[in-house]
Amino acid sequence: MKKIALIYMGGTFGCIGEPLSPMPAENFIPQLQRVLPLHLHIECFIAPSIKDSSACTATDWLQLIQMIQGLQLKNYQHFVVIHGTDTLSYASATLARFLGQSAHVVLTGSQYPLLNVNGTNTREFTDAIDNLNFALDAVVTSSVGVYLAFHHQLIHAQTALKRHTTNLDAFVGLSAKENLITHQQSYVVHEHDLEKAQSFNCLSLMAQPIAIEQQIKNLKNLPQAPPHVVILQGFGTGNLAVNQEFIDTLHEIHIQGCAIILTTQVPFGTIDQRYAVSEWTQHAHIMISDCLGHADLYAKALKMYLQYDSIDQWHAHWHDSV
Incomplete structure (x- = not known):
């Protein structure tokens, strides 16, 4: 059975309360594990940087890429990343540019939180479970590469665009069913890249x-x-x-x-x-x-x-x- 690394990076998906605020990742992961499909071999990981995606920068995504590349050395080849929707298109494009066709990667998120206000159970109305299950299915059935999974659409990550602020059908781009001719060479992220990226203007x-x-x-x-x-x-x-x-x-x-x-x-x-x-x-x-x-x-x-x-x-x- 293919093992999937599920990496949590924050966003609305893991928020609770009114108004919404992030649930600490170490508390959220056990709740997340309760809703994972049993027929898949999934291991959960916390991304190096957990924050509202509107505050994400190049360094955060390079740290994520570095984490994925480290897990590849441990024989993981299938990755699902939960990310906030504000900069999900930027995260998707950056992973696509740096990882190329070196792994199976699917990013997803949600417009509504997974959990209820108190964080004790799943929310009555949410797109989080649907998007996550769709992403988990896509990562084991799709060709090698990086994709964005959202509202039953699987999109080539480099083409993703957030087109609506609140609708469930929030992203648009070139469907994964269509051929995308790319020749992206993967780029191994080192510590000096993280340091240099902090100054990227x-x-x-x-x-x-x-x-x-x-x-x-x-x-x-x-x-x-x-x-x-x-x-x-x-x-x-x-x-x-x-x-x-x-x-x-x-x-x-x-x-x-x-x-x-x-x-x-x-x-x-x-x-x-x-x-x-x-x-x-x-x-x-x-x-x-x-x-x-x-x-x-x-x-x-x-x-x-x-x-x-x-x-x-x-x-x-x-x-x-x-």
Whole structure:
């Protein structure tokens, strides 16, 4: 029988009380074990970092990846992760980028807690049990890779997007039934990666329909203290109104050691180089997103940040299978 490592990382799934607050993990795990299906070989683990998912950062997910990679050395190959829904798409994309096809991994969560207010029994109405059972079934029946299981949908993790704040059918993305051609190479997380990730600074700027002079004014603040990455979310296929001053301002940011990546704020679809976006980008020292969604772009930027120290290396390896 395949053994499954069930890793608890917090979120609404493990909350109790009114208003909701997290139940201590060491108290929650015994309650969780009561509802697990008996026909599966499941062992429960507490993730290195337990917190509200809105507070999660790259370091938390890298610690989780490091834990999974450690369990792989103990002959675990099937993993289910319970995670909060706020940043579940980011967690899913990051695990997909770093684990690749090295294991069977399914992430899940819930819009309602598993337990009642007092934490003494299962809640009368909850999607937690349903989502968990679906994830446990998916992890032993699906092909190797990383997936998100939610409300009877199994989604390729890199494409997941939270589309509703409260509905049970909260996530959308490319179905696991559809072929996703990826060549992600797994990345073994070490302690120096955890230390470096603590400083990872990624800023996303969603373009608004304002005058280009105002866009430039906003950008001119960045060279004073540039982040490691600036993601420009353009309109449509990545279109932005630009002029020479706009391009020169991007160059000023670039020479400060900041990676500038152009993407689209549209949830689905990719940048299309047939449009006007293609001409100016060739002279602006920026990279074009080739990712499957915004969370996937974040995960790729994080991985590039850990792998390469100079922006020239980013440009040289941006379209490698990282």
